[in-house]
Amino acid sequence: MTKRSIYLDYAATTPVDPVVAAAMRECLELDGTFANPSSSHSVGQRARRRVEEARAQIAARVGAPAETISFTSGATESDNLAIQGAMLAHRDRGRHLITSRTEHKAVLDTAAAMEKQGFDVTYLSNDSEGVIAPDQVADAIRADTTLVAIMHVNNETGVVQDIAAIGECCRSRGVLLHVDAAQSIGKVPVQLDQWAVDLVALTAHKAYGPKGIGALYVRPGTKLAPLLHGGEQEGGVRPGTLATHQIVGMGQAYELADTEREAPALAEVRDRLWAGLSAIEGVRLNGHPTQRSPHVLNVAFPGVDGESLRLGIADIAVSAGAACNSSAAEASHVLSALGLSDALAASSQRFSVGRFTAADEIDYVIERVTAEVGRLRELAGGAPAWCAK
Amino acid sequence: MTKRSIYLDYAATTPVDPVVAAAMRECLELDGTFANPSSSHSVGQRARRRVEEARAQIAARVGAPAETISFTSGATESDNLAIQGAMLAHRDRGRHLITSRTEHKAVLDTAAAMEKQGFDVTYLSNDSEGVIAPDQVADAIRADTTLVAIMHVNNETGVVQDIAAIGECCRSRGVLLHVDAAQSIGKVPVQLDQWAVDLVALTAHKAYGPKGIGALYVRPGTKLAPLLHGGEQEGGVRPGTLATHQIVGMGQAYELADTEREAPALAEVRDRLWAGLSAIEGVRLNGHPTQRSPHVLNVAFPGVDGESLRLGIADIAVSAGAACNSSAAEASHVLSALGLSDALAASSQRFSVGRFTAADEIDYVIERVTAEVGRLRELAGGAPAWCAK
Amino acid sequence: MDYSLEVQQRFHSPQGAGEFAEGTPGLATGEAEDRTLNVWVRIQVQVVGTVIRSVQFRVFGCPHMLAAAGWVAEALQGRESDALRELDMHEIRKTLDAPLEKLGKLLVLEDALQACWQAHNVPAQGQKGA
Amino acid sequence: MDYSLEVQQRFHSPQGAGEFAEGTPGLATGEAEDRTLNVWVRIQVQVVGTVIRSVQFRVFGCPHMLAAAGWVAEALQGRESDALRELDMHEIRKTLDAPLEKLGKLLVLEDALQACWQAHNVPAQGQKGA
Numbered sequence A, B: 001m002t003k004r005s006i007y008l009d010y011a012a013t014t015p016v017d018p019v020v021a022a023a024m025r026e027c028l029e030l031d032g033t034f035a036n037p038s039s040s041h042s043v044g045q046r047a048r049r050r051v052e053e054a055r056a057q058i059a060a061r062v063g064a065p066a067e068t069i070s071f072t073s074g075a076t077e078s079d080n081l082a083i084q085g086a087m088l089a090h091r092d093r094g095r096h097l098i099t100s101r102t103e104h105k106a107v108l109d110t111a112a113a114m115e116k117q118g119f120d121v122t123y124l125s126n127d128s129e130g131v132i133a134p135d136q137v138a139d140a141i142r143a144d145t146t147l148v149a150i151m152h153v154n155n156e157t158g159v160v161q162d163i164a165a166i167g168e169c170c171r172s173r174g175v176l177l178h179v180d181a182a183q184s185i186g187k188v189p190v191q192l193d194q195w196a197v198d199l200v201a202l203t204a205h206k207a208y209g210p211k212g213i214g215a216l217y218v219r220p221g222t223k224l225a226p227l228l229h230g231g232e233q234e235g236g237v238r239p240g241t242l243a244t245h246q247i248v249g250m251g252q253a254y255e256l257a258d259t260e261r262e263a264p265a266l267a268e269v270r271d272r273l274w275a276g277l278s279a280i281e282g283v284r285l286n287g288h289p290t291q292r293s294p295h296v297l298n299v300a301f302p303g304v305d306g307e308s309l310r311l312g313i314a315d316i317a318v319s320a321g322a323a324c325n326s327s328a329a330e331a332s333h334v335l336s337a338l339g340l341s342d343a344l345a346a347s348s349q350r351f352s353v354g355r356f357t358a359a360d361e362i363d364y365v366i367e368r369v370t371a372e373v374g375r376l377r378e379l380a381g382g383a384p385a386w387c388a389k
Numbered sequence C, D: 001m002d003y004s005l006e007v008q009q010r011f012h013s014p015q016g017a018g019e020f021a022e023g024t025p026g027l028a029t030g031e032a033e034d035r036t037l038n039v040w041v042r043i044q045v046q047v048v049g050t051v052i053r054s055v056q057f058r059v060f061g062c063p064h065m066l067a068a069a070g071w072v073a074e075a076l077q078g079r080e081s082d083a084l085r086e087l088d089m090h091e092i093r094k095t096l097d098a099p100l101e102k103l104g105k106l107l108v109l110e111d112a113l114q115a116c117w118q119a120h121n122v123p124a125q126g127q128k129g130a
């Protein structure tokens, strides 16, 4: 039934770039770099060198010294390590955490877990376009505030927060700042040499690297209580055998992810898609029109049920919101935070483009979506106004 | 200088089996199974099916239902999740943990962290051959004991604990049992359908699977407090995007790891090595002569400094003990627990053989080790007795 | 989300979607909605004597709602009008192999059928929606 | 552990390893050990007049100890016997590019050299070890 299959869910995960896959393959061969990087023998040291090369590649991409990068299993673990680790390490100094309503669940669920443990959390409300004003952060900071956790690029809307400004107001008040930058690499520059941030969560699989590997940037001197114990890897921040092939893949992926080269191409494809979809009656863009990443386009289709639209265009991989909640029926917490009604939130689709998205695919998507929205609206003819509000 | 290079450090990590690498490669291709298994679209569901196939392969290997297997980043995380998760979830029932002195650091360091949090830990002493008697466990169990954590196969000596018996004495006393089985797969059968255990830590990279992926077996009904929060993956036990290629690799590796077929071959190679090395004057076997895994041979070379021996045979990859502490200078905590002097512990080498170890490699190793031990003893001629005791 | 073949088929080519021309004789209309579940459905039946001659529907909702409406429209064709009260949504959910969490939505369809039956037996109201 | 080329070379072919024949004239022997560091070393020098004619050593210890002993043996050759007291282990550690944590072991070598100097200057003791 599906003539062709088009992938527009790069924000959920990306395919591994062939160059990255090649680098990983070498580590998966019998005579390749497979040894344990913690082993002192020569094959172990060979693996260690590959790991350190990758650490340097990642550090260079985000503008940080190599020794500030610790490997984790992904941004979920990095967010948990940053938030739990910083709050627990500084519990005597202060038990107040500030975050926002549109954070990823890795941050929101961790914040909720901290509340259960007796910590106090303030959830900042984004404006209707998803933006947090630095002043909101400044106003929320209290004497007992230990950490502010604000994401860089939102995974559902692509909205970009002003981390430079937020960092200033945290640093000037002696409060730590954690930034979830899982979606940023290759789309919006992460400039740790210019930002006053203390912790940054990174992942490989949103930037053409492998799933299951990520990193946490820890500014030197930042106290963290580790989540995992055992072994001395990563300076005690994170034990466990280092996954050489995964780390090599992440390093290669980050080296390739040149925002200056890629962002304009992504924006062009994204704009082409919006130009086509915006011709459909009543559609609206979710998020901020300009302060956003070039890879995400989140659109509401009033009068259409989102699940039906997705089945109607089943040959096109798009998503309702974050993949990690796609089993959950409830409306996206991000779109609700932007003030959308349940009906509008449920009608919304996240289209996310990437390195391998072609212009002709976009034209096909516009054609299919336009036709299916028309068909579903026809089927719902005479439906009451709330269905489209 | 090194004519050839021989790998006898399979207990630190194994190369990925070519069959496993091939299965992983498919997931790393642009049109392969790369999607997010949590995505509801068809490519996501395709990845989901591969993940569930792998879960079934792993479950079958250890004799458990598929739904009892949750994926983690490795045995270190699994050990932490099991111990921290069970102790925290049952903190009101009891705050006493029992483990042994020869556990991996992933268990010992976690136990130490629990002590810092006000939990009470009993460390059982192994006998001089590394064995824990089930009676020791029985005698140590108190009214407030929540969990016993005893490993199956020791990573430094290969000693195998009697999990079946230990399980009985825990179950009959209503105490949970966690077993670290990271070293077992393909060498010593893990029979969860016959053991009374509640939690089991597994990893892929000791059984020709990839590094950075592992699993935790959780007996249905066992309460666990998660370590990480965010997303609904793995039934809330462990969030984070599932690493399809890693999971597929682990599944394939576990399907291949047929103990019945592999263990005898490993034992033969291991015995050939011991037959040769035991001809060297004064050498002694560390651990138990029979109650042990076929892949590890830990030998003390009295009168020789271990670091010098390893440099002397630098073309052969062996290790002093656990790789994760190879940066640490101090003597192996496992060998010390067996009562070895610092000198003997430091003289000891762990040889671990695997699927790709050839008989002629063994003969070469015997020749090289014999010669180097002789040379170093000659260099140390006239050294006092303690150097060899 | 996995959809059964029947759901996919009925979703992509729904039989009975639409509405009758104004003033069609013997028309009864029933409507129901649940905003929290994000569903609305309207059922129209043309009853000749006591027999349902044909059925038309409009739906705003998920694929299972669309498929269920189509299934119902087909099932009612040629049945006694009391069938409007007799269809069991638990059965229909099983037939369509819809997940349990969809039952709530299907019960909205049942409400519409009930309303339709009401309208048929109390023609005064029956005009509403026609 | 990474080893400098000099350490590897001296480890694999140590110059001056061994001992003098019993009763060799002008012999002075110094021994030192540290059980916690797992090292033992014995240095023998043959002094003719005030000049060190040749040096022999035995070592139980890590590659850096072996290399350091060899380096010292070579360095002492032809020097005034006071050189036994003057070698700086910090310098030797840098020359061999040995990690800082090895300094403790190297200081045991220094002790042996001191003992050797003692033995040389107080022949009564000098006989011990010879």
Ligand SMILES: Cc1ncc(COP(=O)(O)O)c(C=O)c1O
Pocket (backbone or CB within 6 Å): A011, A012, A073, A074, A075, A076, A077, A079, A104, A106, A151, A153, A154, A155, A180, A182, A183, A203, A204, A205, A212, A213, A214, A324, B239, B240, B241
């Ligand atoms: C903003 C954001 N944070 C965190 C995560 C979690 O990253 P990972 O899948 O590497 O755990 C994701 C994606 O899943 C994300 O988009």
Ligand SMILES: Cc1ncc(COP(=O)(O)O)c(C=O)c1O
Pocket (backbone or CB within 6 Å): A239, A240, A241, B011, B012, B073, B074, B075, B076, B077, B079, B104, B106, B151, B153, B154, B155, B180, B182, B183, B203, B204, B205, B212, B213, B214, B324
């Ligand atoms: C017995 C044992 N437990 C735990 C681990 C840790 O496993 P992983 O490297 O998968 O974290 C290892 C090996 O490193 C091990 O040998």
